[in-house]
Amino acid sequence: xxxxxxxxxxxxxxxxxxxxxxxxxxxxxxxxxxxxxxxxxxxxxxxxxxxxxxxxxxxxxxxxxxxxxxxxxxxxxxxxxxxxxxxxxxxxxxxxxxxxxxxxxxxxxxxxxxxxxxxxxxxxxxxxxxxxxxxxxxxxx
Amino acid sequence: xxxxxxxxxxxxxxxxxxxxxxxxxxxxxxxxxxxxxxxxxxxxxxxxxxxxxxxxxxxxxxxxxxxxxxxxxxxxxxxxxxxxxxxxxxxxxxxxxxxxxxxxxxxxxxxxxxxxxxxxxxxxxxxxxxxxxxxxxxxxx
DNA sequence: AGTGAAACTTGAAGTAC
DNA sequence: GTACTTCAAGTTTCACT
Numbered sequence: 001x002x003x004x005x006x007x008x009x010x011x012x013x014x015x016x017x018x019x020x021x022x023x024x025x026x027x028x029x030x031x032x033x034x035x036x037x038x039x040x041x042x043x044x045x046x047x048x049x050x051x052x053x054x055x056x057x058x059x060x061x062x063x064x065x066x067x068x069x070x071x072x073x074x075x076x077x078x079x080x081x082x083x084x085x086x087x088x089x090x091x092x093x094x095x096x097x098x099x100x101x102x103x104x105x106x107x108x109x110x111x112x113x114x115x116x117x118x119x120x121x122x123x124x125x126x127x128x129x130x131x132x133x134x135x136x137x138x139x140x141x
Numbered sequence: 142x143x144x145x146x147x148x149x150x151x152x153x154x155x156x157x158x159x160x161x162x163x164x165x166x167x168x169x170x171x172x173x174x175x176x177x178x179x180x181x182x183x184x185x186x187x188x189x190x191x192x193x194x195x196x197x198x199x200x201x202x203x204x205x206x207x208x209x210x211x212x213x214x215x216x217x218x219x220x221x222x223x224x225x226x227x228x229x230x231x232x233x234x235x236x237x238x239x240x241x242x243x244x245x246x247x248x249x250x251x252x253x254x255x256x257x258x259x260x261x262x263x264x265x266x267x268x269x270x271x272x273x274x275x276x277x278x279x280x281x282x
Numbered sequence: 283a284g285t286g287a288a289a290c291t292t293g294a295a296g297t298a299c
Numbered sequence: 300g301t302a303c304t305t306c307a308a309g310t311t312t313c314a315c316t
Contacts, residue, residue, distance in 0.1 A: 002201070010194065017158050017192040020312095022290060031304055032291070038302095050195040051158040052280065053151065059188045060143070067237055067244050084277055093277040096208055103208050103271065104278075130244065136225055136234040137245075139193065139280040161291095163311060172283055173311075283316100290311065297304075 002047070005030065009038055010048075014140060017051040054138060057091075062107035064114055065132040069100035072125035077101055080124045089117055092139075100128065143188070146171065150179055151189075155281060158192040195279060198232075203248040205255055206273040210241035213266035218242055221265045230258055233280075241269065 002010075008028045012019055021032035021039075028035075042048045057065065072080055080102070084093060092105040102125075108114045114129075121127045143151075149169045153160055162173040162180070169176075183189045198206065213221055221243070225234060233246040243266075249255045255270075262268045 010196070013194045014196075017194045020290060021292095033293085033305085034303055036292075045200065047197050047200045048194060049197050049279075052193045052195050053154045053158050053189060054191040054193050055151070055155075056188050056190050059186065065235075067235065081277055090278055092280050094206075094208065095274040095277060096271040097274065098271045100271075102277070103273075130237040130239045130241075132244075133236040133238065136222060136236060136243070137231055138190075139233050161311060174283065174285095174313080177312075285315080287314095288312080290309105292309080293307095295304105295306085297302105299301085299303100 001045075002042075006038055006042065009035060010042070013039075013048070013051075057107045061109055063110055064108040065135075066106050066108065066114065067130040067132055068104050068106055068118075068121070069096075069128045069130075070102040070104065070121060070125045071100045071128075072102065076124045087117075087120070089113075101125070105132075142186075143183075147179055147183065150176060151183070154180075154189070154192075198248045202250055204251055205249040206276075207247050207249065207255065208271040208273055209245050209247055209259075209262070210237075210269045210271075211243040211245065211262060211266045212241045212269075213243065217265045228258075228261070230254075242266070246273075 005028060009024055012024045012027055021035045024030075025032045025035045039048070070080075081095075084090065087106075089106045089108055090104050091107055094103045095101060096103045106117065108117060118127055118129065146169060150165055153165045153168055162176040165171075166173045166176045180189070211221075222236075225231065228247075230247045230249055231245050232248055235244045236242060237244045247258065249258060259268055259270065
């Protein structure tokens with residue numbers, strides 16, 4: 001479905017999603033119009049889902065990053081999933097197999113904020129918290 | 142350090158990092174030049190670390206997504222961290238507290254690929270694998 | 283925040299396989 | 300038909316002030 005040129009375009013956009021069509025075209029030896037058509041196609045096919053920002057959350061005032069595995073109480077899974085948007089601290093959440101149902105990445109201002117966040121989670125289930133010490137690889141796909 | 146306008150610009154770029162200065166300016170009532178200056182400042186301060194792509198990995202042929210917690214064998218932590226780039230399947234990796242040292246998100250083509258990946262990890266430590274059933278919240282910051 | 287030259291985007295028309 | 304290029308008008312960027 002995707003040829004080598006499409007993959008080159010994707011790799012360039014992975015590196016810098018604000019790259020211009022002209023710049024991408026120069027990298028891979030293609031006219032800006034063609035680059036644009038191929039990117040349009042990738043968007044239409046749903047292969048490119050969006051263009052996102054990578055931020056330094058520490059510099060934005062979020063001093064703590066944690067990974068939480070949450071084992072939801074019986075019957076609470078759907079409730080929690082529907083109320084996920086009430087937790088702006090959660091930057092990533094997955095439904096996973098295993099004794100814990102949800103894995104999530106959370107950014108918090110300080111220790112007190114973490115405590116308050118965990119207290120809120122305790123209404124839904126039983127969380128296990130791992131402090132993130134460093135990001136070895138940032139989100140890439 | 143950051144005022145309300147900066148936060149509005151960040152929110153707009155979070156939503157679509159390819160948005161033009163003109164478009165962002167219209168949204169928040171600012172001239173394109175000022176938008177550009179502020180984004181430049183955010184980049185220089187390291188608050189904006191980059192512009193990334195959100196892809197549909199399933200459509201790219203990666204049918205399996207897993208979360209792996211890895212407990213490295215004694216003395217293997219630094220070795221593994223330095224060899225992380227040998228594992229293109231890893232899209233995200235963190236050093237975490239707890240009995241497992243590393244948490245990682247991995248995309249794989251199929252079950253056989255997962256088996257081969259885990260076999261490679263077994264040289265460095267003891268992995269615990271959780272299948273990702275669904276993405277409730279995609280990476281946002 | 284405004285200005286203008288340079289660079290980029292975008293759609294249409296045209297070419298090649 | 301599909302994928303690419305070229306062209307020109309309209310936008311955007313960027314270095315000025």
